[in-house]
Amino acid sequence: MKLFDVYPLFDINIVKGKGCQVWDENGTEYLDLYGGHAVISIGHSHPHYVEMISEQVSKLGFYSNSVINKLQQQVATRLGVISGYDDYSLFLINTGAEANENALKLASFHNGRTRVISFSKSFHGRTSLAVETTDNPKIIAPINANGHTTYLPLNDIEAVKAELSKKDVCAVIIEGIQGVGGIKLPTDDFFKELREVCTATKTVLILDEIQSGYGRSGKFFAHQYAGIKADIITVAKGIGNGFPMAGVLISPMFKAVYGMLGTTFGGNHLACAAALAVMDTMEKEHLVENAALVGAYLIEKLRTYPQIKEVRGRGLIIGMEFEEPIKELRSKLLFEQKVFTGVSGTNVIRLLPPLCLSIKEADVFLERLEKVLKQQP
Incomplete structure (x- = not known):
């Protein structure tokens, strides 16, 4: 049996990681500014993370959600405090898509x-x-095209008000910062007005913080720059630092009904151990503050390069937009300069490094980027 051909793969087999570095099977070292697609929050192979998961699996790796798992309550309590949503409830599942599915x-x-x-x-x-x-017709199968969703321009509050006046919308779902869409930021004013109109029309406001959350923006959640609270917040990616885990933070206005939601693997013992290790490390090493500091430094430096059309982002979720397609530039960064980056569409390079990225490592990236940009016509 062969693998189903889903992704175009780089001919690199990564076998080891530490902090913001990864190594392939030939011992070649790479600077990881992609973080496995924003998943690696505290760095690869963090000692505390390794210890917590190893200790947990030596005792119990999994049991069903039909019995008490005290680790789940520990995760909920800690996450409530660190996120500023301590009066909310937490439903633990496995993936970001699953989190949004349950939120809706x-x-x-x-x-x-x-x-x-x-x-x-x-x-x-x-x-x-x-x-x-998701605003991408290429991945919406005919069976999924049920006409439940209306897409509106980002930051167009008048368009939102017009739709919500019809009183048939159950929810507005919005990313704290659009990731796949090119690192596009909802403005703070838009968020504030969106919160107001959702409250007035009794429409649920769902904040998808799967990529932009968990400290990546320089605040725990990107929407917190606007000073608003969402009714439901979805998280994944950085919550487990690579261990599959996700969560739905749920306002007290929602009442639980047995049988309405459920999960087999969600909130399992290993996932909770991973999540607790992540929060321990984020607090001890001040990684949210580091994301804000190093991200601001990188954005300021990148905006001085005339070859880059626009630099967008907050903290360590950064998009560099170019006039021309960036496929060759990204390839040169990877294979010549040994730097992993992401992409959005054809013209945007995405930076989603571990939140432990240092100023020194940011400077290494800038030096390597300059070498590639000098080769551009």
């Missing part, structure tokens, strides 16, 4: 409405409801 179902159960507002260039996942709210 909760919203519809809550108010009985069937329509959703999403935004141009949004990405919320590949499962049924999540993909229907």
